[in-house]
Amino acid sequence: MTAVEEQRPRLTWLFFGWSGRLSRAPHALGWAFWLMVMSAAFTRVLTVSKDHPSFILWALVFILAAVLSTISSLMLSIKRLHDMNLPAPLILCLFVPALSFFALFVFLVWPGTRGPNEYGRIPDHPKD
Incomplete structure (x- = not known):
C-alpha cells in the first residue's frame, strides 16, 4: 500500500467504522x-x-x-461525537423522539475540536 492510500480513508470506514473523527460536511453527506x-x-x-x-x-x-x-447513520454519528470530543454513549439521544431532531441538528452545526483530541489527531480519518 502506498503512502497516499494509507492517508485516504476508505468508504467502509466512513459508513461503517466507529473509530476516529468525522467533521460536519462528511457527516451531513453520509446522512444525505x-x-x-x-x-x-x-x-x-x-x-x-x-x-x-x-x-x-x-x-x-x-x-x-x-x-x-x-x-x-449510528457509526457516522459516533465519529461525529468523537470529533466534538464527546463520548459515544451520547448517541442514545438519537433514540429519544423529543431529542432526536435536536441532536441531529447539533451534530450538523456544532464545530469539531481544533487539533488532536482523545479520539484522533485529525478529523475525517480513523484513529491511528
Whole structure:
C-alpha cells in the first residue's frame, strides 16, 4: 500500500467504522446519501403493485437499505461525537423522539475540536 492510500480513508470506514473523527460536511453527506437510498427504495415499494412479482424484491431492498442505513447513520454519528470530543454513549439521544431532531441538528452545526483530541489527531480519518 502506498503512502497516499494509507492517508485516504476508505468508504467502509466512513459508513461503517466507529473509530476516529468525522467533521460536519462528511457527516451531513453520509446522512444525505442514506436518505436518498431510502427514498428511492421506498418510492419503488410504493409505485409497484402488490400483485407484481417485483414487489417482494423491492420490499426486501427497502428492508436491507433500512438496516444498513440505521447502522451506518449510528457509526457516522459516533465519529461525529468523537470529533466534538464527546463520548459515544451520547448517541442514545438519537433514540429519544423529543431529542432526536435536536441532536441531529447539533451534530450538523456544532464545530469539531481544533487539533488532536482523545479520539484522533485529525478529523475525517480513523484513529491511528
